Amino acid sequence: MKVKVIGIPVLDQEKALQFYTSKLGFIIKHDVPLGENNRWLTVVSKDEPEGVEILLEPAPNHFEPAKTYQSALFEAGIPYTQLNVDNLQEEYDRLINIGVDFSMKPTEMGNVKIAILDDTCGNKIQLIEMLG
Template sequence: MKVKVTSIPVQDQEKALQFYTEKLGFVKKVDVPLSEHSRWLTVVSKEDQEGVEILLEPAPNHFEPSKIYQQALFEAGIPYTQFNSDDVQRDYEKLIDLGVEFSVKPTAMGTVKIAVFNDTCGNNIQIVEML
C-alpha cells in the first residue's frame, strides 16, 4: 500500500484552492463537482505532481464532529498537518511577503526547524526542515 490522497478539512473550498495554489504554490490536480456545495478537489506539490494529492475536504460544513475537531485543534494552536521544507526561513519570508500569518516563527527544535501558519480555512499548518 501507499498513500495517494490525504485530506485537510477546509471551511471554503474555493478560498482554500486560492490559498494553496496562489500562496503555497501547489497545483490543482482534480476538480470534480459532487454536489451543489462540494467538489472532489485536490492539489499537489508543483515539484512532485505525481505525488500525494491533498484533498481540500469540505467536511466541516457537512459533519459537525469534524467542525468541532478542526476548531479545537486551531484554538489550541495545534497544526492539522505538516509540510516538509528544504529551508523553513526562506519559505517563512516568502509567505510573510504574500501576507500569510504565522503563529510560530521559524524555531529550531533539536533536529528540526519549524514554523506554523494559518491556512485561512480553519487550520494551522506546520512547515518542517530537517537539520
C-alpha cells in the same frame, strides 16, 4: 500500501484552493463537481505532480463533529498536518511578504526547524525543515 491522498478539512473550498495554489504554490490535480457546491478538489506539489494529493475536504460544513475537531485543534494552536520545505527561513520570508499569518516563527527543535501558519480556512499548518 502507500499514501496517495490526505485530507485537510476546509471551511471554504474556493478560498482554500486560492490559498494552497497562489500562496503555497501547489497545483490543481483534480477538481470534480460532486453536487451541492461540493467538489473532489485535490492539489499537489508542483515539484511532485504524481506525489501525494491534498484533498481540500468540505467536511466541516456537513459533519458537525469534523467542525468541532477542526475548531478545537485551531484554538489549541495544534497543526492539522505538516508540509516539508527545503529551507524554512526562505519559505517563511516569502510567505510573510505575501501576507501569510504565522503563529510560530521558524524555531529549531533538535534536528528540525518548524514554523506554523494559518491556512485561512480553519487550520494551522506546520512547515518543517529537516536539519540533518
